[in-house]
Amino acid sequence: MNTQIIHVPEGTITSPAGFQAGAICAPIKAKNRLGLAILYSENRCSAAGVFTTNTVKAPSVLLSQKHLSNGNACAIVANSGCANACMGEQGINDAKEIINLTAEKLNISPEDVLIASTGVIGMPLPMNNIRRGIKSIKISPHGGHEMAQAIITTDTRTKEIAVNCEIAQRKITIGGIAKGAGMLCPDMATMLCFLTTDAAIESSCLQSILKNVADDTYNMLNIDGDTSTNDTVICLANGACGNKIIRDNTPEAALFQLALSEVCHFLTKELARDAEGATKLIEVTVESAQSITDARQAAHTIVGSSLVKAAIYGSEANWGRVFAALGRSKIKIEPTKVDIFMADICVVKNGCPVRFDQKDIVAKLHNKEVNIKVCLNDGHYKATAWGCDLTQEYVIINSSMIT
Amino acid sequence: MNTQIIHVPEGTITSPAGFQAGAICAPIKAKNRLGLAILYSENRCSAAGVFTTNTVKAPSVLLSQKHLSNGNACAIVANSGCANACMGEQGINDAKEIINLTAEKLNISPEDVLIASTGVIGMPLPMNNIRRGIKSIKISPHGGHEMAQAIITTDTRTKEIAVNCEIAQRKITIGGIAKGAGMLCPDMATMLCFLTTDAAIESSCLQSILKNVADDTYNMLNIDGDTSTNDTVICLANGACGNKIIRDNTPEAALFQLALSEVCHFLTKELARDAEGATKLIEVTVESAQSITDARQAAHTIVGSSLVKAAIYGSEANWGRVFAALGRSKIKIEPTKVDIFMADICVVKNGCPVRFDQKDIVAKLHNKEVNIKVCLNDGHYKATAWGCDLTQEYVIINSSMIT
Numbered sequence: 001m002n003t004q005i006i007h008v009p010e011g012t013i014t015s016p017a018g019f020q021a022g023a024i025c026a027p028i029k030a031k032n033r034l035g036l037a038i039l040y041s042e043n044r045c046s047a048a049g050v051f052t053t054n055t056v057k058a059p060s061v062l063l064s065q066k067h068l069s070n071g072n073a074c075a076i077v078a079n080s081g082c083a084n085a086c087m088g089e090q091g092i093n094d095a096k097e098i099i100n101l102t103a104e105k106l107n108i109s110p111e112d113v114l115i116a117s118t119g120v121i122g123m124p125l126p127m128n129n130i131r132r133g134i135k136s137i138k139i140s141p142h143g144g145h146e147m148a149q150a151i152i153t154t155d156t157r158t159k160e161i162a163v164n165c166e167i168a169q170r171k172i173t174i175g176g177i178a179k180g181a182g183m184l185c186p187d188m189a190t191m192l193c194f195l196t197t198d199a200a201i202e203s204s205c206l207q208s209i210l211k212n213v214a215d216d217t218y219n220m221l222n223i224d225g226d227t228s229t230n231d232t233v234i235c236l237a238n239g240a241c242g243n244k245i246i247r248d249n250t251p252e253a254a255l256f257q258l259a260l261s262e263v264c265h266f267l268t269k270e271l272a273r274d275a276e277g278a279t280k281l282i283e284v285t286v287e288s289a290q291s292i293t294d295a296r297q298a299a300h301t302i303v304g305s306s307l308v309k310a311a312i313y314g315s316e317a318n319w320g321r322v323f324a325a326l327g328r329s330k331i332k333i334e335p336t337k338v339d340i341f342m343a344d345i346c347v348v349k350n351g352c353p354v355r356f357d358q359k360d361i362v363a364k365l366h367n368k369e370v371n372i373k374v375c376l377n378d379g380h381y382k383a384t385a386w387g388c389d390l391t392q393e394y395v396i397i398n399s400s401m402i403t
Numbered sequence: 404m405n406t407q408i409i410h411v412p413e414g415t416i417t418s419p420a421g422f423q424a425g426a427i428c429a430p431i432k433a434k435n436r437l438g439l440a441i442l443y444s445e446n447r448c449s450a451a452g453v454f455t456t457n458t459v460k461a462p463s464v465l466l467s468q469k470h471l472s473n474g475n476a477c478a479i480v481a482n483s484g485c486a487n488a489c490m491g492e493q494g495i496n497d498a499k500e501i502i503n504l505t506a507e508k509l510n511i512s513p514e515d516v517l518i519a520s521t522g523v524i525g526m527p528l529p530m531n532n533i534r535r536g537i538k539s540i541k542i543s544p545h546g547g548h549e550m551a552q553a554i555i556t557t558d559t560r561t562k563e564i565a566v567n568c569e570i571a572q573r574k575i576t577i578g579g580i581a582k583g584a585g586m587l588c589p590d591m592a593t594m595l596c597f598l599t600t601d602a603a604i605e606s607s608c609l610q611s612i613l614k615n616v617a618d619d620t621y622n623m624l625n626i627d628g629d630t631s632t633n634d635t636v637i638c639l640a641n642g643a644c645g646n647k648i649i650r651d652n653t654p655e656a657a658l659f660q661l662a663l664s665e666v667c668h669f670l671t672k673e674l675a676r677d678a679e680g681a682t683k684l685i686e687v688t689v690e691s692a693q694s695i696t697d698a699r700q701a702a703h704t705i706v707g708s709s710l711v712k713a714a715i716y717g718s719e720a721n722w723g724r725v726f727a728a729l730g731r732s733k734i735k736i737e738p739t740k741v742d743i744f745m746a747d748i749c750v751v752k753n754g755c756p757v758r759f760d761q762k763d764i765v766a767k768l769h770n771k772e773v774n775i776k777v778c779l780n781d782g783h784y785k786a787t788a789w790g791c792d793l794t795q796e797y798v799i800i801n802s803s804m805i806t
Contacts, residue, residue, distance in 0.1 A: 053731070054727060054730040054731045055729075055730040055731070055735070055736055055738065056726055056727060056729065056730030056736075056738050057730075083723070085723065085726075085727075086723060086726050086738070086751070086754060086755065086756065087755065087756070088739070088753075088754060088755035120723060121722075121723025121724070121726065121727060122722060122723045122726075122751075122756045123756075224709040224710060228727060229723075229726075229727050229730060306627040306709070306797075306801070307627060307801055310797075310798055310800075310801030310802045311801065311802065313798065313802040314801075314802025314803050316802065316803065319524075319525060320486070320488065320489060320523060320524025320525045320632075321524070323459055323488075323489050323524065323525075323632075324457060324459060324488075324524060324631060324632050326458075326459065327457040327458040327459030327460075327632060328456070328457045328458070331458075332458070333458055333459075335458065335459050335489070336491070348489065348525075350491070351489060351491060352489065352490065352491035353489065353490070353525045353526075390798055390801075390802075391798060392795040392798045392799065394709075394713075394798070395713055395716065395793055395794060395795045395797070395798060396795065397713075398709070398710055398713035398714065398717075398793075399713045399714065399716040399717025399719065399793075400717050400719065
């Protein structure tokens with residue numbers, strides 16, 4: 001089996017066959033900015049989703065979870081500028097109406113429509129604008145980029161990708177778009193991410209693959225430790241490429257997971273790079289841990305440490321903060337076995353400082369991508385987490401209510 | 404019983420009878436700055452301690468824990484500028500030598516000396532300077548303020564207090580000093596805190612009272628979510644005031660706890676106020692929770708949220724971030740029962756937004772102390788956590804290695 005995964009130039013969610021998308025300004029919050037979008041597949045799709053673990057869930061999350069219970073969907077309607085969270089009955093009614101209007105427009109059942117919202121919590125949706133907006137949105141097979149633009153908030157650019165690979169002699173395509181910025185943490189990150197594929201895949205298989213991939217990607221992203229009320233990752237598979245349906249525990253499923261993983265790793269790193277105020281992507285790998293849970297927890301704690309993040313911003317090789325974050329991560333470690341590398345340079349060996357060339361390491365810490373590796377030398381499990389540096393710009397953005 | 408607790412003007416750790424202290428520059432890190440200090444009581448003291456929960460513990464923590472195992476001590480030797488953490492065998496040997504030199508100087512057993520260090524992780528102590536320093540330190544009954552100066556690092560001022568109260572017809576005094584600044588989080592905060600009293604109290608009673616008080620004060624302080632390798636709170640009780648010894652489960656023990664609590668609340672709030680880059684003290688109270696653990700966890704999560712902290716810095720009434728932080732605190736809540744108050748103004752009732760005067764609330768959020776109250780309306784437990792706003796100054800301080 002050819003397992004090569006090829007990136008599609010200017011790939012996006014409408015790169016896979018049979019998907020259409022479009023967006024409009026509405027306006028929701030900002031005038032002259034796309035803020036409302038629809039994704040649609042004429043073929044009914046196998047559909048899977050992963051959502052926020054926050055106890056406070058927006059109506060968009062609750063309704064999408066409900067509509068995914070049968071494993072199928074045809075469309076996603078999404079808006080930015082207003083999270084429609086913590087709005088009581090009104091919020092639920094508004095979300096339902098948006099679903100109904102979208103279903104009417106596309107002539108499908110409301111149960112086949114999923115919904116996602118992002119933006120400020122605690123403000124009502126401008127329903128009149130949205131009603132008009134849904135009617136006016138024009139969808140097309142080239143509308144993926146428009147939809148990517150419509151979902152971003154404080155992101156400085158869209159995050160889009162598509163890849164090809166061959167599964168059982170058929171070329172399948174997977175596309176994805178995401179928005180992130182702040183409030184990005186464990187169990188999802190404040191993010192919306194929509195994934196499409198023209199492969200045919202059983203919905204239960206799609207759900208388990210999406211969960212696996214999200215655990216290694218979006219759930220290993222930590223921007224500021226906060227978790228939103230609206231986090232949503234949805235994957236739609238419409239089967240338009242005509243492959244034999246992919247089922248659980250087959251080589252085809254494994255290959256599909258590999259390709260989806262490529263898409264999601266790309267988007268995860270893009271989200272970290274473009275996080276609020278970020279100047280650097282930080283990648284923390286914890287190796288030789290006693291369990292995958294331990295490795296993930298330690299990597300998460302280190303990449304989320306304000307002091308580590310601030311040190312990387314200043315290009316300081318302050319490994320003491322890395323070691324201290326590891327120590328408070330609540331996993332069992334043997335401090336005298338720990339090795340730490342910053343920017344590929346060993347700074348701690350067997351728990352003790354190692355002499356290193358300060359100039360050399362500072363130069364490497366000035367790069368746009370900084371890696372930190374911690375070897376626990378205590379087991380066989382490994383995990384990687386992604387985050388970004390903590391900058392003055394983050395504080396400026398988040399001390400005024402612009403998100 | 405008269406339960407009045409009176410603050411002593413310019414009170415410090417040498418305010419209680421029988422304690423002496425002194426400090427010297429050494430120098431350890433900064434020239435012309437006090438960095439090494441000794442606290443001493445001729446009477447052997449009941450002694451209690453609470454320490455960091457970080458798995459990576461500095462030798463100072465490990466040795467103090469060991470020396471406290473018999474519940475007695477006569478002296479504390481402390482330094483700032485170097486944490487002496489993650490230094491392997493050398494670190495342990497250096498800490499032991501400092502203890503031995505202090506014991507020799509004071510003519511007491513090394514087991515009666517406790518030790519505390521704070522500062523940068525992963526640098527060796529300048530032992531020659533320390534050896535000379537210990538010999539040269541002059542201790543006196545007026546040296547408490549000097550010691551308070553010697554332990555601070557990025558703090559902008561010393562934190563000192565003493566209170567009087569009457570227990571069983573005797574006036575007892577409790578004094579305390581602390582240093583904090585960054586790396587302050589659950590289970591202690593990166594801090595050193597030394598408490599003294601001339602009351603006589605059984606050491607097991609002192610230990611349980613100190614633990615209770617620390618759980619409500621220092622352990623409810625969250626500056627940046629990081630927990631240090633060196634956190635140390637020690638209380639010495641020398642009995643110099645001649646009271647009948649205070650034992651567990653007596654009204655006298657309760658009164659002593661009240662007075663110690665007053666001292667520790669004062670120091671906790673001072674630590675939050677003077678945290679790195681802080682412009683505001685944030686006090687978060689969670690009420691009507693199902694358990695004290697739930698109340699504490701929710702209060703901690705909210706006060707530690709980067710987004711909440713940044714909003715308070717900008718005087719923004721962004722209650723959505725408070726609600727989102729509550730939702731991810733992993734306690735069980737019923738969102739539709741939640742009320743939220745910011746600066747005493749109700750912003751959320753039964754989970755839904757309440758209209759409020761934006762100008763009024765912004766004016767109140769400009770105060771130096773901001774309170775946030777969350778009523779879960781779901782139980783009978785309450786907890787308060789303290790923290791500070793997240794400012795550009797915090798990032799500036801922590802992106803260059805000056806701590």
